[in-house]
Amino acid sequence: MSEQKTVTACLIIIGNEILSGRTRDANLQFLGENLNKLGIRMMEARVIADVEETIIACVNDARARFDYVFTTGGIGPTHDDITSACVAKAFGRKLIRHPDAEALLLSHYKPEDVTEARMKMADVAEDSILLENPVSRAPGFQVENVFVLPGVPRIMQAMFDLFKHRLVGGAEMLSKSIASYTPEGKMAARLTALQDSHPDLEIGSYPFSRDGKHGSTIVIRGTDAAEIDRAAETLRGIMRDFGNEPQEVDL
Amino acid sequence: MSEQKTVTACLIIIGNEILSGRTRDANLQFLGENLNKLGIRMMEARVIADVEETIIACVNDARARFDYVFTTGGIGPTHDDITSACVAKAFGRKLIRHPDAEALLLSHYKPEDVTEARMKMADVAEDSILLENPVSRAPGFQVENVFVLPGVPRIMQAMFDLFKHRLVGGAEMLSKSIASYTPEGKMAARLTALQDSHPDLEIGSYPFSRDGKHGSTIVIRGTDAAEIDRAAETLRGIMRDFGNEPQEVDL
Numbered sequence: 001m002s003e004q005k006t007v008t009a010c011l012i013i014i015g016n017e018i019l020s021g022r023t024r025d026a027n028l029q030f031l032g033e034n035l036n037k038l039g040i041r042m043m044e045a046r047v048i049a050d051v052e053e054t055i056i057a058c059v060n061d062a063r064a065r066f067d068y069v070f071t072t073g074g075i076g077p078t079h080d081d082i083t084s085a086c087v088a089k090a091f092g093r094k095l096i097r098h099p100d101a102e103a104l105l106l107s108h109y110k111p112e113d114v115t116e117a118r119m120k121m122a123d124v125a126e127d128s129i130l131l132e133n134p135v136s137r138a139p140g141f142q143v144e145n146v147f148v149l150p151g152v153p154r155i156m157q158a159m160f161d162l163f164k165h166r167l168v169g170g171a172e173m174l175s176k177s178i179a180s181y182t183p184e185g186k187m188a189a190r191l192t193a194l195q196d197s198h199p200d201l202e203i204g205s206y207p208f209s210r211d212g213k214h215g216s217t218i219v220i221r222g223t224d225a226a227e228i229d230r231a232a233e234t235l236r237g238i239m240r241d242f243g244n245e246p247q248e249v250d251l
Numbered sequence: 252m253s254e255q256k257t258v259t260a261c262l263i264i265i266g267n268e269i270l271s272g273r274t275r276d277a278n279l280q281f282l283g284e285n286l287n288k289l290g291i292r293m294m295e296a297r298v299i300a301d302v303e304e305t306i307i308a309c310v311n312d313a314r315a316r317f318d319y320v321f322t323t324g325g326i327g328p329t330h331d332d333i334t335s336a337c338v339a340k341a342f343g344r345k346l347i348r349h350p351d352a353e354a355l356l357l358s359h360y361k362p363e364d365v366t367e368a369r370m371k372m373a374d375v376a377e378d379s380i381l382l383e384n385p386v387s388r389a390p391g392f393q394v395e396n397v398f399v400l401p402g403v404p405r406i407m408q409a410m411f412d413l414f415k416h417r418l419v420g421g422a423e424m425l426s427k428s429i430a431s432y433t434p435e436g437k438m439a440a441r442l443t444a445l446q447d448s449h450p451d452l453e454i455g456s457y458p459f460s461r462d463g464k465h466g467s468t469i470v471i472r473g474t475d476a477a478e479i480d481r482a483a484e485t486l487r488g489i490m491r492d493f494g495n496e497p498q499e500v501d502l
Contacts (some may be wrong), residue, residue, distance in 0.1 A: 016453065016455055016472075017455060017457060017470070018279070018283075018296075019279075019283050019292075019293045019294065019295070019296065020283050020284070020287060020293065020424075020426075020472070021279070021280045021281070021282075021283030021284030021285075021287065021293075022470065023457070024277075024279075024280045025276075025279070026275075028269070028270075028272070028275075028276070028298065029272045029275045030272070031272075032269075032270050032271050032272030033271070033272030034272075036271060036272065041270075042270045042271065042272075043270065043300060044270070044297065044298065044299055044300070044305075045269075045270065045297070045298040046295065046296070046297050046298075047279065047295065047296040047297075047298075048295055049294060049295070050455075054295075076435060076436075076456070076458065077435055077436040077439045078435050078436075078439045078442055078443070078456040079439070079442055079443040079446050079454070079456075080446075080453075080454065080455050080456060113436075113437065115436055115437060115439060115440065116440065117435075117436050117439030117440055117443075118436040118439070120439075121436075152458070173271075175271075184327060184328055184329050184368075185327075185328040185329075185364075185366055185368050185369040185372075186364065186366060188328045188329045188330070188366060188368030188369070188371075189366065189367065189368055191329055191330055192329070192330040192368075195330050195331075202267065202331075203330070203331065204267055204268060204301075204331050205327070205329040205330075205331060206268060206274070207327065207403070219268070219273065221267075221271070
């Protein structure tokens with residue numbers, strides 16, 4: 001059993017447009033996968049409305065419970081972009097115009113395009129670290145364990161790639177996925193026994209149907225590659241016992 | 252101003268596979284849109300892991316704060332499907348094998364395909380209402396204001412269509428979306444003034460770029476169609492003031 005502490009993360013997705021169904025979130029999947037590669041485990045994601053009290057409460061809850069917190073959305077120039085101010089309030093810090101961010105925006109926009117609304121994107125919680133935005137310049141910021149990022153996936157991802165080396169993870173979560181045309185309900189008892197004999201692994205079962213045939217993909221996750229291999233070998237045997245050939249899959 | 256109470260909902264998405272990035276959730280967008288048509292407002296969504304204490308705490312928090320709670324995921328036949336048992340515990344009720352669900356499953360599976368694991372899908376919280384599953388038979392259930400649904404989008408959606416007439420909504424949230432090639436940062440001050448003069452409406456601004464040109468879509472939401480029309484007319488004028496032709500869009 002690995003003695004290494006699990007490093008955890010929470011994503012707070014801020015935006016009425018996600019809750020109304022107008023926009024489909026793409027940031028959870030990206031962060032879930034990419035944090036995992038760094039040995040950081042996404043434990044929870046919350047999608048919340050553009051409401052000050054909700055954002056403040058959610059940030060304060062999450063930063064106490066998880067090692068890292070990421071927020072996406074609500075850091076643009078318009079009246080509905082209230083995330084930066086709310087994060088500052090959550091920390092009891094002043095919202096200040098960061099001189100480096102201000103200089104960056106002033107050099108990015110033509111003088112006639114500078115508006116007070118755009119300059120608002122230089123406002124961050126006091127004593128925070130700017131997060132570089134290589135796409136559209138307006139930075140995000142980090143305050144303690146909270147990373148404040150934009151909602152546009154392309155921009156968020158480009159920013160993440162620039163600061164991810166500063167995140168400190170634990171053991172990487174490894175996984176192996178094995179599929180067969182054995183429906184999960186048929187081999188469930190064997191899967192339970194497999195899980196019970198590998199308490200340090202997480203064994204998940206996901207049904208699928210393809211060409212009218214039902215099957216399931218079994219995902220084995222853990223930090224110990226050798227133990228995953230042992231469980232996978234047993235699993236292949238279970239699938240063959242049901243007359244189906246196991247196949248290793250990417251997902 | 253509408254005096255009608257806002258009817259609220261929360262979605263709890265249960266599943267390690269969503270948090271790890273393996274599977275991209277599709278249920279939030281479907282429920283957000285379809286509840287909205289019924290006059291029910293999705294206020295929050297939480298994606299949580301397959302962990303008993305987490306599920307129980309989250310269900311109890313949500314059912315106290317929102318009119319309707321929907322859970323998706325974790326009601327299949329395998330060891331990692333713990334949602335039904337957790338919901339029963341959250342309500343302090345026994346988990347019982349529902350006779351109608353049992354009969355349904357026994358008639359659905361060939362005798363040689365009946366397993367105890369599959370019959371577990373007939374276990375629901377005591378005194379709950381079964382939710383019909385027209386696709387794969389295994390039902391969901393409703394206990395008080397909590398609806399327990401499967402994670403597979405196709406099945407969840409088919410079930411939702413069968414019980415949605417029983418949900419009682421408030422005023423439908425109407426919306427109008429108007430796009431132009433005016434970047435949001437240029438007209439932000441005017442948008443703030445527009446929002447201030449229509450406090451009962453929600454005005455959201457969403458940037459886009461197309462063919463290398465930046466623009467923004469402004470979404471006006473509210474329950475009063477006439478007021479939305481008035482705000483939209485003002486908005487068109489603002490966009491024209493910036494030299495861009497407004498265009499009504501579907502999203």
